[in-house]
Amino acid sequence: ARSIDLAVIPGDGIGPEVVGEGLKVLTAALPGDVKLETTAYDLGARRWHATGETLPDSELERLKAHDAILLGAIGDPSVPSGVLERGLLLRLRFAFDHYVNLRPSRLFPNTTTPLAGSPEIDFVVVREGTEGPYVGNGGSMRTGTPAEVATEVSINTAYGVERVVRDAFERAAARPAGKLTLVHKNNVLVHAGHLWSNTVARVAEEYPGVATDYLHVDAATIFLVTQPQRFDVIVTDNLFGDILTDLAAAITGGIGLAASGNINPTGTFPSMFEPVHGSAPDIAGTGKADPTATVLSVALLLRHLGHEAEATRIEEAVTADLAAREAGSPRTTAEIGDALAARVAG
Ligand code: IPM
Numbered sequence: 070a071r072s073i074d075l076a077v078i079p080g081d082g083i084g085p086e087v088v089g090e091g092l093k094v095l096t097a098a099l100p101g102d103v104k105l106e107t108t109a110y111d112l113g114a115r116r117w118h119a120t121g122e123t124l125p126d127s128e129l130e131r132l133k134a135h136d137a138i139l140l141g142a143i144g145d146p147s148v149p150s151g152v153l154e155r156g157l158l159l160r161l162r163f164a165f166d167h168y169v170n171l172r173p174s175r176l177f178p179n180t181t182t183p184l185a186g187s188p189e190i191d192f193v194v195v196r197e198g199t200e201g202p203y204v205g206n207g208g209s210m211r212t213g214t215p216a217e218v219a220t221e222v223s224i225n226t227a228y229g230v231e232r233v234v235r236d237a238f239e240r241a242a243a244r245p246a247g248k249l250t251l252v253h254k255n256n257v258l259v260h261a262g263h264l265w266s267n268t269v270a271r272v273a274e275e276y277p278g279v280a281t282d283y284l285h286v287d288a289a290t291i292f293l294v295t296q297p298q299r300f301d302v303i304v305t306d307n308l309f310g311d312i313l314t315d316l317a318a319a320i321t322g323g324i325g326l327a328a329s330g331n332i333n334p335t336g337t338f339p340s341m342f343e344p345v346h347g348s349a350p351d352i353a354g355t356g357k358a359d360p361t362a363t364v365l366s367v368a369l370l371l372r373h374l375g376h377e378a379e380a381t382r383i384e385e386a387v388t389a390d391l392a393a394r395e396a397g398s399p400r401t402t403a404e405i406g407d408a409l410a411a412r413v414a415g
């Protein structure tokens with residue numbers, strides 16, 4: 070498209086700082102004839118304290134009209150745990166049917182991760198985004214007593230599993246290695262596990278060029294650390310995907326570099342792009358936050374909107390920037406953003 074109508078949710082903590090740098094790099098990357106229009110939405114802890122609202126229906130309706138959403142981070146220690154996570158972030162993912170939570174991992178140069186210097190790591194996790202234990206199907210009885218019983222039911226539908234598995238197969242088919250690994254725990258979670266395994270087996274018949282593999286989630290955590298090269302595309306449920314992608318970030322350069330896209334592949338609703346990290350209230354306002362994860366999320370956003378060349382330019386700028394950085398001399402949030410914007414502008 071020759072114009073981008075972007076909704077921006079800076080959010081809490083370091084959210085506004087990293088989003089500012091993300092927009093700086095986005096502006097630098099866009100070709101002159103693509104018009105960028107941004108609308109900021111005041112959502113997060115401040116608004117909840119002021120009005121008691123997390124995400125009013127009217128705001129959801131306005132958000133729906135944009136081409137895409139860029140989100141910084143949500144969450145603050147002054148708000149009870151779960152209020153903003155469920156009421157804002159997960160509400161957006163569910164309302165806009167973000168069933169593909171796309172989280173790529175590449176080993177970046179010059180990082181101090183446990184696996185720095187190992188052979189190339191390049192895989193993508195396709196995390197289901199609208200089902201699993203995240204739907205909030207559960208409850209507690211005799212709450213607060215020694216006899217309390219709490220349930221948190223994982224919802225897995227044939228419809229929901231098949232559509233995300235199909236998306237993962239498409240992504241695997243388009244990659245050189247062409248390999249898809251299902252991660253679950255089907256030796257214990259037999260009902261949901263078999264739905265996932267059977268779905269992968271059935272859809273695999275349509276993708277003879279894609280090699281499929283299965284790992285229990287506990288074994289997958291071992292291989293992510295000891296042999297990450299065995300992964301190409303991973304497909305998994307919402308909760309396993311949440312956990313695996315923090316681990317994936319830790320082994321490839323740290324959570325400050327991990328990008329994500331909450332994607333509605335049908336295009337019915339706007340997709341939403343955000344760093345995997347949280348609001349880091351302990352360093353908010355200090356200029357210590359690394360905006361790179363947000364910048365890489367901007368690259369995913371551009372790719373989603375069809376601006377492949379610009380997305381690649383941003384990713385190459387990040388790689389070059391990391392390769393050139395000097396060990397032991399930390400840069401501020403704005404310095405990193407400026408360096409990336411300069412590289413992207415060429
Ligand atoms: C993430 C976060 C969220 C999640 C939380 C904040 C609800 O950890 O994006 O990975 O669990 O999905």
Ligand code: MN
Binds near residue numbers: 311312315345
């Ligand atoms: Mn997470």
